[in-house]
Amino acid sequence: MARLVDRRMGVFLAALFVLTVALPVASSAAAGELVPAYLVSLVGKYLCYALLAVALDLGWGFCGILSLGHGAFFALGGYAMGMYLMRQIGPRGVYGDPVLPDFMVFLNWQELPWFWLGFDRFWFAALMVMAVPGLLAFVFGWFAFRSRVSGVYLSIITQAMTYALMLAFFRNEMGFGGNNGLTDFKDILGLDLTAASTRTGLFVASAVALAAGLLVARWITASRLGRVLVAIRDAEERARFLGYRVEHYKLFVFTVSAVMAGVAGALYVPQVGIINPGEFSPANSIEIVIWVALGGRGTLVGAALGAMLVALAKTLLTGWLPELWLFALGGLFVLVTLWLPRGVLGALEDGLAQLRPARTGAREEVRA
Amino acid sequence: MSGSLLYLSGVGKSFDGFRAIDNLSLVVFPGELRAVIGPNGAGKTTMMDIITGKTRPDEGEVFWKESVDLTRADEVETARLGIGRKFQKPSVIESLTVAENLELALKGPRGVAARLFGRRGETEAREIARLLALVRLEEARDAPAGSLSHGQKQWLEIGMLLAQDPELLLVDEPAAGMTDAETMRTAELLREIAGRHAVVVVEHDMEFVRALGCKVTVLHQGRVLAEGSLEHVSANPEVIEVYLGR
Numbered sequence: 321m322a323r324l325v326d327r328r329m330g331v332f333l334a335a336l337f338v339l340t341v342a343l344p345v346a347s348s349a350a351a352g353e354l355v356p357a358y359l360v361s362l363v364g365k366y367l368c369y370a371l372l373a374v375a376l377d378l379g380w381g382f383c384g385i386l387s388l389g390h391g392a393f394f395a396l397g398g399y400a401m402g403m404y405l406m407r408q409i410g411p412r413g414v415y416g417d418p419v420l421p422d423f424m425v426f427l428n429w430q431e432l433p434w435f436w437l438g439f440d441r442f443w444f445a446a447l448m449v450m451a452v453p454g455l456l457a458f459v460f461g462w463f464a465f466r467s468r469v470s471g472v473y474l475s476i477i478t479q480a481m482t483y484a485l486m487l488a489f490f491r492n493e494m495g496f497g498g499n500n501g502l503t504d505f506k507d508i509l510g511l512d513l514t515a516a517s518t519r520t521g522l523f524v525a526s527a528v529a530l531a532a533g534l535l536v537a538r539w540i541t542a543s544r545l546g547r548v549l550v551a552i553r554d555a556e557e558r559a560r561f562l563g564y565r566v567e568h569y570k571l572f573v574f575t576v577s578a579v580m581a582g583v584a585g586a587l588y589v590p591q592v593g594i595i596n597p598g599e600f601s602p603a604n605s606i607e608i609v610i611w612v613a614l615g616g617r618g619t620l621v622g623a624a625l626g627a628m629l630v631a632l633a634k635t636l637l638t639g640w641l642p643e644l645w646l647f648a649l650g651g652l653f654v655l656v657t658l659w660l661p662r663g664v665l666g667a668l669e670d671g672l673a674q675l676r677p678a679r680t681g682a683r684e685e686v687r688a
Numbered sequence: 689m690s691g692s693l694l695y696l697s698g699v700g701k702s703f704d705g706f707r708a709i710d711n712l713s714l715v716v717f718p719g720e721l722r723a724v725i726g727p728n729g730a731g732k733t734t735m736m737d738i739i740t741g742k743t744r745p746d747e748g749e750v751f752w753k754e755s756v757d758l759t760r761a762d763e764v765e766t767a768r769l770g771i772g773r774k775f776q777k778p779s780v781i782e783s784l785t786v787a788e789n790l791e792l793a794l795k796g797p798r799g800v801a802a803r804l805f806g807r808r809g810e811t812e813a814r815e816i817a818r819l820l821a822l823v824r825l826e827e828a829r830d831a832p833a834g835s836l837s838h839g840q841k842q843w844l845e846i847g848m849l850l851a852q853d854p855e856l857l858l859v860d861e862p863a864a865g866m867t868d869a870e871t872m873r874t875a876e877l878l879r880e881i882a883g884r885h886a887v888v889v890v891e892h893d894m895e896f897v898r899a900l901g902c903k904v905t906v907l908h909q910g911r912v913l914a915e916g917s918l919e920h921v922s923a924n925p926e927v928i929e930v931y932l933g934r
Binding site: 540543544545547548550551554555557558560561562563564565566568569572 | 740763764767768772773775779780781782783784788791792793798799800803804805806807808848852
């Protein structure tokens with residue numbers, strides 16, 4: 321399977337592997353804490369963003385589905401994980417109720433709502449992390465694609481979807497903690513969330529998930545199905561007249577993408593320690609699109625790179641000049657659109673390609 | 689009609705009160721080559737839309753092989769029945785290579801799972817090579833389709849149509865934007881294709897229609913004005929009136 325891991329993917333996965341090994345080692349006590357321990361969770365968070373960007377790129381870069389609501393799938397995955405972490409707290413909550421999370425006790429609820437059942441088991445929560453975003457994407461896509469809603473109209477309704485979910489999750493009656501969301505987590509799989517080893521484990525899990533997400537997306541796009549997706553992206557009508565059920569293909573990609581986004585959200589929540597309805601905010605979803613455009617749409621690796629670069633810039637800049645961050649993000653987007661149409665990855669590869677002929681030229685001179 | 693491949697009878701379609709197609713009747717037999725001419729707005733494109741299931745007619749019958757009601761089929765179903773369509777504006781997938789474009793069009797399973805797990809086989813590679821030779825694009829095999837000239841794109845699209853191996857090819861103005869030499873070569877290609885497939889060509893260019901040397905149907909205001917050999921229809925006073933203007 322030489323084509324599954326091409327040069328671009330190979331280089332990225334190798335770099336990711338080095339990072340995954342080096343960072344926990346460098347932050348360990350044995351290495352004299354070369355880098356601060358909080359970096360492990362911070363970079364782990366970036367890796368979750370990268371996976372989310374890859375998910376979006378799969379749909380947008382290869383099939384032209386510009387979702388402005390992918391933050392919703394991420395948040396739903398996050399909530400499913402958050403519910404498991406809430407149930408793990410058990411009687412250690414402020415109110416000490418053995419079953420009910422604190423916010424339910426506070427709201428005077430007598431028993432656990434039905435949709436919280438089962439979330440005390442990890443396997444069930446892990447299943448829901450994928451099933452809930454996947455099912456929402458499937459049902460939403462079923463109606464949207466069948467009615468041939470595409471382009472900017474599709475973008476608008478995905479945006480409306482995430483906005484509607486945000487409003488719903490803000491309500492206390494929904495049973496997801498209202499505007500406070502879910503927090504005060506203690507353990508995951510019985511391991512203390514504040515322990516360095518647990519944090520390292522989550523970081524490694526995020527790296528593995530990112531690598532797996534990249535490979536799955538690459539496998540899909542490099543297959544014969546990938547060519548149909550490109551055909552749909554570039555000439556939807558043509559694909560239809562060739563006999564391809566365009567809506568089935570879109571539905572498949574959209575659902576896979578949503579599941580991937582859900583997994584990213586689930587790994588994100590234990591590392592940041594909270595999930596609240598703000599994650600559904602439309603601005604979050606738009607930011608994902610910026611990551612992908614900035615990194616290089618339709619390259620997968622570029623999307624991951626874009627997410628990490630922007631997240632890094634955000635961390636640095638919001639610490640330094642918080643009020644300037646949105647201007648910087650907007651400016652970056654404009655610059656990339658104007659001067660780097662193929663994104664950061666495209667510019668990097670073009671730069672490398674320019675170096676290479678010079679070398680071949682030199683070799684030819686020697687031969688002559 | 690007995691033995692017909694495509695049968696349209698009394699077909700009508702209005703758009704916001706405009707009669708695009710009015711009591712149109714047309715019969716195409718297997719392997720036939722047919723040219724459809726007519727001034728702008730004569731209803732040629734709407735006719736193709738109706739045949740391929742893109743547009744539903746308001747009235748009339750459209751039958752495929754005397755048994756399948758095409759008014760109930762959509763684009764995907766008509767494509768799978770064996771109707772291939774070439775658009776007026778070349779419509780190839782620009783970021784895929786020429787060979788990939790043909791591969792996409794090749795007859796074969798069209799389902800999501802089949803495409804995800806399928807591999808390109810020996811016979812497919814051979815078929816692609818044959819088609820590349822037929823449309824004279826062997827040299828451009830691995831070039832992105834977007835880099836082709838206008839005429840080459842038209843040929844690639846015809847090649848994609850042939851890859852589908854349809855029983856009926858609907859070809860909308862294939863000679864538009866082609867040089868004279870390309871136009872003649874295209875007419876030759878379509879003549880070669882006919883026989884194995886039925887071909888319906890919509891065209892403006894009279895030289896091209898003459899080169900096709902086939903039965904001609906003249907459309908005007910959504911209905912058939914005249915039908916027969918090119919000599920026969922060009923002698924028709926009504927056709928002269930429509931074409932030369934009042």
